[in-house]
Amino acid sequence: DTGVSQDPRHKITKRGQNVTFRCDPISEHNRLYWYRQTLGQGPEFLTYFQNEAQLEKSRLLSDRFSAERPKGSFSTLEIQRTEQGDSAMYLCASSLATSTDTQYFGPGTRLTVL
Amino acid sequence: GESVGLHLPTLSVQEGDNSIINCAYSNSASDYFIWYKQESGKGPQFIIDIRSNMDKRQGQRVTVLLNKTVKHLSLQIAATQPGDSAVYFCAETMGGGADGLTFGKGTHLIIQP
Numbered sequence: 001d002t003g004v005s006q007d008p009r010h011k012i013t014k015r016g017q018n019v020t021f022r023c024d025p026i027s028e029h030n031r032l033y034w035y036r037q038t039l040g041q042g043p044e045f046l047t048y049f050q051n052e053a054q055l056e057k058s059r060l061l062s063d064r065f066s067a068e069r070p071k072g073s074f075s076t077l078e079i080q081r082t083e084q085g086d087s088a089m090y091l092c093a094s095s096l097a098t099s100t101d102t103q104y105f106g107p108g109t110r111l112t113v114l
Numbered sequence: 115g116e117s118v119g120l121h122l123p124t125l126s127v128q129e130g131d132n133s134i135i136n137c138a139y140s141n142s143a144s145d146y147f148i149w150y151k152q153e154s155g156k157g158p159q160f161i162i163d164i165r166s167n168m169d170k171r172q173g174q175r176v177t178v179l180l181n182k183t184v185k186h187l188s189l190q191i192a193a194t195q196p197g198d199s200a201v202y203f204c205a206e207t208m209g210g211g212a213d214g215l216t217f218g219k220g221t222h223l224i225i226q227p
Contacts, residue, residue: 004157033214042203042217043158056214091157093215100146100165101207103215105157 002026004094004106012112013082020078021109025094032075033103034067035091043091043105049075050097082113126224133194137187137204137218144206148215149178149189151200158203161189191223199225 005024013019025032030051035043046065048056051072060066064082069075079086089110093103127133139147145166150158164171164178164187171178177190187204201222205215 035214040220042205042220043215045214045216048214059214093157100163102148102160102163104160105150107157110155 004092004104006090006092006106006109008109009107010110010112012114014114015082015084017082018078018080019082019111020076021090021092021111022074022076023092023094023106024074025092026096026104029094029096029104030072031095031097031101031103032069033093033095034075034077035093035105036061037089037091037108039088046077079111082111084113087111087113122221123219124222124224126226127194128226129196130193133191133198133223135189135191135202135221135223137189137221139185139187139204139206139218140216141206141208142182142185143208144216146207147178147180147187148205148207149176149187150203150205150217151198152203152220153200161202187218194223194225196225196227199223 007022032049034046037043047067049069064080067077089108091108093105095101095103148163149161151161152158162173162176162178164180169180175192179188201220203220204218207215
């Protein structure tokens with residue numbers, strides 16, 4: 001499968017715990033995005049990398065959220081001290097920097113905070 | 115076919131009919147628009163895109179229309195099939211990646227047999 005992959009697909013955690021999600025983009029794509037999607041809503045943009053550089057992070061929801069892409073390939077999204085309001089689907093997308101920059105999404109990680 | 119002038123959260127159509135899903139976008143500076151299809155429990159799937167220098171683009175069974183004057187986007191699906199049942203989102207961006215995609219309100223398309 002040459003699409004975007006995410007791991008895990010589902011995560012259940014207790015309030016206050018830290019969680020980390022992984023995203024593997026389409027192999028030749030140099031841009032990688034993270035989004036959050038709550039029930040009944042469209043995805044909400046969180047952050048974006050071009051290669052290993054995080055070029056936009058002001059839309060991260062709080063300082064409990066952080067993302068890395070250390071080698072310009074896979075990326076991780078970490079949420080520290082999870083809260084029940086963090087329960088959502090976390091989506092990753094990747095694109096190849098061109099004039100259209102079409103983003104292709106992975107299957108998402110469903111987070112449930114108890 | 116079934117069409118709506120304003121956004122509706124749900125659109126129900128008969129199998130084989132044409133359907134039109136509408137979207138109002140927010141940023142007049144946006145220059146690239148995408149329609150995504152999202153099935154339950156899955157990530158959004160790319161359907162078709164259009165740049166702001168075009169007003170129509172056709173794909174296989176789908177057509178996207180862009181009206182920049184009123185900031186309106188529509189997705190036409192011809193001869194709808196059961197597999198078309200999903201939530202459809204429009205998305206906009208100014209390009210360059212830094213602002214990500216801004217998604218519109220989704221429309222749940224229901225195909226009746």
